[in-house]
Amino acid sequence: MKRIYVNEKWCLGCHLCEYECAFANSGLTDIVKALKGKPIHPRITVEDCGEIHFAVNCRHCTDAVCVRSCISGALSKGEDGVVRIDKEKCVGCLTCVLVCPYGAVMPAPDGHAAMKCQLCTDNLMGEPNCVRHCPNNAIVFEERTGEGV
């Protein structure tokens, strides 16, 4: 499947991806209206330590520990390989938040459920908006073979 891969070498730590993610998942079509004067809740996180930067979001693991540990069956792996969360089924226990080794699941701002990257299949963008706006190819959306995830 096509996944988002990180080219840490080229990440500038500009954090644009976080804002583009928050915009993509806002449901709005105007970025200013979506983000101005509000705290953002991106599903991608840029880790910074001195000169090292990289962006982390869901790896859509082949054998996803979040899916295995979800107590209500809210998390599932689709035919397309995308790990999705069903907000209606989620009871907000946040077990997935604890078990994800990448810290890629986070509590949703309403506090009642978890949220995670679904590769922009669940919004108007159609393809990962973070990747589309990364200025330096530090994150790419591509098919890679022989990659054990």
Next chain:
Amino acid sequence: MNMFIYPEYEVVRDENKCIACRVCERQCANEVHRFDPDTGRMIADSEKCVNCHRCVCLCPTHALKIVKSDDTYKRNANWDNQTINEVYKQANSGGVLLSSMGNPKPYPVFWDKMLINASQVTNPPIDPLREPMETQLYLGKRTAKIERDEKGKLKNTLAPQLKLNVPILFSAMSYGSISYNAHESLARAAEELGTYYNTGEGGLHKDFYKYGKNTIVQVASGRFGVFEGYLESAAAIEIKMGQGAKPGIGGHLPGAKISADVSETRMIPQGVDAISPAPHHDIYSIEDLRQLVYSLKEATAYKKPVIVKIAAVHNIAAIASGIARSGADVIAIDGYRGGTGAAPTRIRDNVGIPIELALAEVDQRLRDEGIRDDVSILVGGSIRSSADVVKAIALGADACYIGTAALLALGCHLCRTCHAGKCNWGIATQRPDLVKRLNPDLGYKRLVNLVTAWNHEIQEMMGGMGINSIEALRGNRLMLRGLGLNEAELKILGIKYAGESM
């Protein structure tokens, strides 16, 4: 105390659009933008802004623009704001004014005063999409003698040639003045396009020897990084006698830019200033130049063409004639608008002559003397578009060097502060966090796109003229007409006025 000088450009932020993401703050190496936690708003210090447009391009909401300040001294056609400010700056500092990139002054651009011909009725245009249109060419001496060996077979007496798929090469930009990633982008693009990039005078980084067959290595007055392996690795060797941006003066790369890698490549101690003397200390005549040309040929078994690069100056035709007789295979002429990583402002803006006039003079002189075929002519110094390339070739050039246009493709916004070493686009800098901003995977593709697009346009223009090969366009000045030129200019350019018939 220093005299306060109002900034030339102001950073304007549309508060209605700014979402305080702080991307601009993180991306500006000049520390112009700052987040004010008390108001939750962004603040800008325009005084530090160099107008590189990095923040403008990366702002996700397009909330930023940079405008020319309308602050003005009392209007004065003789003493304009900039002239006055430069006096203040020098009174403040006591120093020579430094700048970079090409001469920005409003001198006439002769490319824009020449028009290209097209066929109508009597000679049909050619459609490059349907018929072959040759942009491949060779650089080098074309004077082969007919000689036979003992068995009577023809000997190959043709001097070594450089094969180009497009009439465009990337001009000399040294590692040190530009970054590792910029060099990698140029090298990979040259390889893909079937043309050449030029190391400039800073030596060749060990990682880039693999691009040798698309590399022209330079031997300049500082002789940085020159050794046998360097000469061996390249497709051609260029002796740099001068540079259009700063004819008659040398170079000075400050010690701060001599990183471990740059020092290894240049073969000089780390942190020590790299000085290129104004002259080559072993060249004071054409005879001396000839010695260096032949030393380099001898060192490389006469397998590689030798290029001699000079700045366009007043006696260019006579100098070029001398070079053509020195054994050089190619003469590269750099016009006064050529770029640089650093030059004294007064030199950049006042020394040298336009490449258009220099080229026309040199081509004519070499033809008159019957030695035009002894050398190819390369020109650079502000070739801005495919139309400039076509006009240059019609004036007599074999191919064009592009430097500034290539850097623009890589992201440069011509802020002309390369000499400060803090290029926000990762080009003219050695700071690792900034160099990283130019990902060569993206950079080389943009260069390939640019040259491919130009080549298509060149083919279209050639087709329009009914010409199907670059060779047939070269020196074909009847394909050009002047507009807004005086008698002297028309005479030097060797072209007729628009409306004049064959």
